[in-house]
Amino acid sequence: MSGPAYRTEAIVAEDIDAYLDAHQHKTMLRFITCGSVDDGKSTLIGRLLYDSKMIFEDQLAALENDSKRVGTQGQDIDFALLVDGLAAEREQGITIDVAYRFFATEKRKFIVADCPGHEQYTRNMVTGASTADLALILIDARKGVLVQTRRHSYLCHLLGIRNIVLAVNKMDLVAYSRDEFDRIVTEYSHFAKSIGIESFTAMPISGFKGDNITALSTNTPWYTGPTLVEHLETVEVDSARHAESPLRMPVQWVNRPNLDFRGFAGLIASGSVKPGDAIRVLPSGKTSTVKSIVAFGGDLESAQAGQSVTLTLEDEVDCSRGSVIAAADAPPEVSDQFEATIVWLDDEALLPGRGYWLKLATQTVTATIAEPKYEINVNDPSGAGAHLAASTLDLNAIGVAEVTTDRPIVFEPYEQNRALGGFILIDKVSNRTVGAGMLHFSLRRAQNVHWQATSVGREDHAALKNQKPLVLWFTGLSGSGKSTIADAVEKRLNLMNRHTFLLDGDNVRHGLNKDLGFTEADRIENIRRIGEVAKLMADAGLIVLTAFISPFRAERQMVRDMLPEGEFVEIFVDTPLEVAEARDVKGLYRKAREGKLKNFTGIDSPYEPPENPDIVVNTVETSPDEAAEAIIRKLLPLR
CATH class of the missing domain: 2.40.30.10 (Translation factors)
Incomplete structure (x- = not known):
């Protein structure tokens, strides 16, 4: 290879390295576009991608073809198609999911989330806003401040976004009227002040025509503020505040590749850390000192907010996924x-x-x-x-x-x-x-109530009674036979010298739960209270039998989660609705059918049968005594 050619390649390589190094150290701004339906959010992001030259030639060709297909005339490009990637979005001309796009300028890198404007997709907007540093709230100059404008503004403020840009879009459709712009800004100012937004930056733009996006437009000579890109490049973000805060690192997982290494991996949420720093692990409260900071390229001298690292500590402390490593002198x-x-x-x-x-x-x-x-x-x-x-x-x-x-x-x-x-x-x-x-x-x-340590524990109570504590949870429709079978099971346990207690649904509502009705919320509270009582009785070493409809899986799971593994036994009394209704011992189904008894399970309130019950009995095929015998056989040995 000749000298001049080699020299040229070396210069190019140096330029590329310099460019990559400069690009790597650019600051990052995450922002969202939000507002009402058809305010031009996707079009604006497409324009930003286009003007920042972040579109490849094949993408541009496909975009031009798609624009013609959906009806854009002449040489105009439908920039929204760059962002609306779902088929349903292109067909309906709306944004449904949150679309994340990356672009960069000479001064900064950006991740923008295009959030849907429809009220039914507010959940998606919340997702996009949760990590944003800036909110770009668009308003259609023809429509002004709408319900979704207010909703999204409130959510952005609620989610902690303090940098707000009010972009009055589609100014080309109101002849670039300064009066219309001022009217909208004044209306939004009154609203923003009332919800606590202290300041915002307003600018007239046209995402479709490109006015005031990368260069000031001659169509708005009365506007002397920054262009949108200039503002995005220079606005301050919260990274500095996070770096100055005390150390907070939620532990993602414990890195234990061998017996000689134990590190705690996670993303530093705030603050900085270096070897030798005193830390506190919460919620255990144990303290230690940082031994080393391990990263992919080798050990680091320090790390700060936004970095994912593995910390090793000088001491063996109680720390696992869910723990938080924090500054020892300023814990959360x-x-x-x-x-x-x-x-x-x-x-x-x-x-x-x-x-x-x-x-x-x-x-x-x-x-x-x-x-x-x-x-x-x-x-x-x-x-x-x-x-x-x-x-x-x-x-x-x-x-x-x-x-x-x-x-x-x-x-x-x-x-x-x-x-x-x-x-x-x-x-x-x-x-x-x-x-x-x-x-x-x-x-x-919560700060004033603490667990009081006791000398006699649940193991002592169980040992004294020579049995394993259990909660036998009978569930099924009204009239299925829960109470009858539970009573028969308790009789047999009593004859076996087991210490038991039966909690029946009707009996409990005469005292502990007499203040509760039969709405879904009251049914949930009914089961929560029973679960807490059953847990206390199990702590006392008892075998507790409960006979409740308990119609919802979530509440039955809640009670299961209260108890140690293996102590909750879900017994499904599987009786079809027509059989239970035919029995109608208490006349409740008849009243429910006549509309005299609201929220009755199986009629106008749902019953969610267990998906994986521990025991199933069928009272159509077996008698209550036979069902009780079958349950006892499943439970043996009871110890």
């Missing part, structure tokens, strides 16, 4: 009762008292939500966010409620730390994500 809080704002994302309404999975950072616990204190009216045109009375939360509703977890979790208020303050709720049966929430503070009563 630990509690099991909170006040929180909840955004409900499921078609089925919130059921107060039902157990849901709560995921916060790497922690997963069972949580119950109390009846909401109030619902927030985000559709109020005045923007005041009025409080509405609410007994539950429906799809897209936002409310404030108390949350109780089955064990203490590590947290910080959401406004201080998104990673340790934001959570999602998951339905235990369907595994659907049903809600998202932001923790405000722990309840004082």
Whole structure:
């Protein structure tokens, strides 16, 4: 190879290395586009990708063909097609799912989330906003401030986004009228102030024509602010604030490749760390010192917010997935009762008292939500966010409620730390994500109530009675024979000198649960209380028999989760509805059919049969005594 040619290649290589190094150290801005339907969000993102030259030639050719196919005339390109990737989105001309796109300029890298405007897809918008540093709220200049404009603005503020850009779009369709622009900005200003948005940047744009996107437009000589790209390149993000905060690293997993190495891997949510730093592991409270910081390329001298690392410690401490490694002198809080704002994302309404999975950072616990204190009216045109009375939360509703977890979790208020303050709720049966929430503070009563250690434990109680504690949970329709069979089982256990107690559904409602009705929420609370009583009796070493319809799988699972493995025995009394109704010993089915008894299981309230019961008995084919004998045989040896 000749000298000049080699020299040219070397220069090119140096230029590429310099470019890659500069690109690698650019700051990153995550932002979302949101607003009402057809405000031009997808078109604007397509324009940003096009103007930043982030479209390959084959993509551009396909885009031009698609634009012609969907009806765009002349040389105009339908930029929305770059982002709307689902077939249903292209067919309907709307955004359904959150579309994430990457692009870069000379000064900064960007990840933009194109969020749907339809109210039914608000859950998707919440997903996109949860990690954003900036919200680009679009308003159609012809329509002004709409309900979804207010809803999305409130959600962005609620989710902690403090950088707001109000982009009044489609200015070309109102002849670039300054009066229309000023009117919209004034209307939005009143609303924004009422919900706590202290400042925002307003600009007139046209995503379709490109006005004020990368260069100031001659069509708006009255506008002297920055272009959209200039603002995105220079706006300050929260990364500096996260770096200055105390160390918080939720542990994702324990790295134990061999007996000589034990490290704790996770993403640093805030602060920084270096070898020699004193740390505290929560919720255990154990302290230690950082020995080393292990990363893919080798050990690091330090690490900070946004980096995924493995920390090794000088001491053997109790630390596992779900623990949080924090600065020893500034640890976060630990509690099991909170006040929180909840955004409900499921078609089925919130059921107060039902157990849901709560995921916060790497922690997963069972949580119950109390009846909401109030619902927030985000559709109020005045923007005041009025409080509405609410007994539950429906799809897209936002409310404030108390949350109780089955064990203490590590947290910080959401406004201080998104990673340790934001959570999602998951339905235990369907595994659907049903809600998202932001923790405000722990309840004082949680701070004042502690477990009192006792000298005699549940093992001592069981040993004294010479038996293994059990909860025999009979479930089935009204009239299936639950109480009769449970009574027969207890008789046999009594003859075997077993210490037992029978909790019957009707009997309990005369005392402990006499304040409860038969709505879904009351049924859930009924079972929660019974579960807690059954657990206490099992702790006393008893074999507890319960005869309740307990129609919902989630609540039966909740009680199972309260007890040690193997101590909850679900017994399904499998009797068809027509057989149970034909028996109708108490006349309840007749009243339900006549409309005199509301929320009756099997008639106008559902029964969810067990999917994997421990024992199944069928009272159509067997008598109660035969069923009881079969259950005893399954349970033996009882010890």
